[in-house]
Amino acid sequence: MSKACLAAGNLLALCCGVGGLTAAGRAQAPVPATQQISALQQIVDASLAQFPGRAGVWVKHLTTGDEAAVRADETFNSASVIKLPVLVLAYQLAAKGTLLLDERLTIHKADIRGGSGIFRYHDAGLQPTLRDVLMQMVITSDNTATDLAITKVGGVDRVNAWLRESGYSEGLRLTQTTGELFAKYGALPQGVNRNDKTNTDRAYWLGEMTPRATGRMLEAIQRQTIVSTSAGEEIVRMMRAQQAGARRLPHFVDVPIAHKTGDFPPVLANDVGIVFARSGPIIISFFANAITGPYGEAEDRIGRATQTIVNHFDAAR
Numbered sequence: 001m002s003k004a005c006l007a008a009g010n011l012l013a014l015c016c017g018v019g020g021l022t023a024a025g026r027a028q029a030p031v032p033a034t035q036q037i038s039a040l041q042q043i044v045d046a047s048l049a050q051f052p053g054r055a056g057v058w059v060k061h062l063t064t065g066d067e068a069a070v071r072a073d074e075t076f077n078s079a080s081v082i083k084l085p086v087l088v089l090a091y092q093l094a095a096k097g098t099l100l101l102d103e104r105l106t107i108h109k110a111d112i113r114g115g116s117g118i119f120r121y122h123d124a125g126l127q128p129t130l131r132d133v134l135m136q137m138v139i140t141s142d143n144t145a146t147d148l149a150i151t152k153v154g155g156v157d158r159v160n161a162w163l164r165e166s167g168y169s170e171g172l173r174l175t176q177t178t179g180e181l182f183a184k185y186g187a188l189p190q191g192v193n194r195n196d197k198t199n200t201d202r203a204y205w206l207g208e209m210t211p212r213a214t215g216r217m218l219e220a221i222q223r224q225t226i227v228s229t230s231a232g233e234e235i236v237r238m239m240r241a242q243q244a245g246a247r248r249l250p251h252f253v254d255v256p257i258a259h260k261t262g263d264f265p266p267v268l269a270n271d272v273g274i275v276f277a278r279s280g281p282i283i284i285s286f287f288a289n290a291i292t293g294p295y296g297e298a299e300d301r302i303g304r305a306t307q308t309i310v311n312h313f314d315a316a317r
Contacts, residue, residue: 041068043312047305051299052289053267056149057305058211061313062222063280072212073171076287077198079262080116080141081270082207084175085215087134087238089162091231101131104148105148113178116244116263117142138238138260143178150177166226171213175205195267199290206262214272216283222274236274245271249284249295249302253310262287264294271302279313 037045040059048055048070054237056071078225093099104127112120117140118183119126126135130152153159159174184204185194197204221235239258248271248314250257259273268289277283284306291298 012300015241038066039152040066040309043308044068044070044305047301049127051288051301052293054289056211056284056287058215058283059064059309060215060219060283061277061280062219062283064313066313068216069212072285073210073214075208075210076270077202077205077262077264077268077292078172078207078209078214079270079286079289080206081209081214081260081263081272082172083137083141083146083149084260085163085168085172085174086146086149086153086159087138087235088217088221088226090130090134090149091227091235092162093153093283095118095228095231099152101129101134103130105130105133107144107148108202110242111148112143113143113147114182115143115178116140117144117146119144124185134300135238135241137189139241139243139259141244141263143182147177150174167218168213171210172217173208174207175202175207178206181206198264204211209287211272211285211287214287215283216276218272218283218285222283225260239273242273245269245299247277247299247307248302249273249286251300252307253303255310267291269299269302275306275310277310277314279317282309282313284309 044057044059049055056074056076058069058072060067090099093103107119107124107126109124112121117136119136119142133145133148137145150156150159156174156176163169163172181204188194202208217226221232224232227235236258239260240256242259242261244263245259245261248261248269249259255278256276257273259271262268262270269291270283270287275284286302288298288302
């Protein structure tokens with residue numbers, strides 16, 4: 001056999017994961033399938049290799065079952081992504097009759113929170129429904145709405161107890177209300193680096209989440225195993241109306257995405273969601289903490305990673 005043919009045979013064997021020949025012509029053991037890196041994993045690895053910060057991702061195609069992950073079980077500063085469990089719990093309680101989504105809540109001056117959202121721009125006395133409050137908690141990440149919702153579902157401790165009961169305690173935790181968090185930031189002495197607190201001090205996190213646990217909850221929403229069919233559909237409709245994070249998951253794709261962002265510029269830009277690709281729904285749970293360099297560039301990298309993942313699956317249809 002010529003050297004060229006031998007080399008070609010070795011390359012084919014390596015690519016196919018079967019036994020090949022060593023340079024000396026000896027039989028080479030097959031590469032176990034469990035040690036082969038999937039194309040999806042290669043995409044995720046490459047997307048995060050040059051990310052300007054600490055990033056973690058969990059991806060799952062719900063039709064094919066393909067998964068890939070990087071730092072999927074590490075804990076990240078959730079920012080507003082932790083509002084998702086509050087939303088799911090509210091719908092579970094509504095299904096039990098404990099909460100009424102059509103109930104009107106009065107927003108008093110003391111209820112107003114700073115940061116993201118629209119309710120703080122309205123006159124005191126506004127009376128949205130609980131469903132309206134949950135909607136704004138998601139699509140504008142309204143902090144006034146968030147604390148109202150946390151109160152309605154029973155408070156921070158009740159949310160965390162429910163997460164334990166539901167099997168998410170190792171990956172998801174609500175640390176405090178937005179009011180408590182902003183009070184801590186407001187009390188920082190002059191000269192203290194707020195970004196350092198956001199990056200490293202968990203006392204200054206709204207919540208703690210892992211990409212995998214967050215993705216599992218998104219999968220349960222889409223498969224309607226954690227909420228009823230009607231509730232799951234309503235939650236997805238809310239998330240598809242997302243008003244933030246246009247430079248992240250949705251930026252470079254032309255398919256619908258139901259997602260929830262979490263932001264603390266210039267160091268934190270999370271985005272998690274359900275991508276309704278032509279090949280089927282894809283869960284992408286992307287956490288980006290401790291960002292260095294231009295914030296918009298980090299957001300664009302999340303968008304490019306999403307584009308590559310979607311193209312990978314849709315091209316194989």
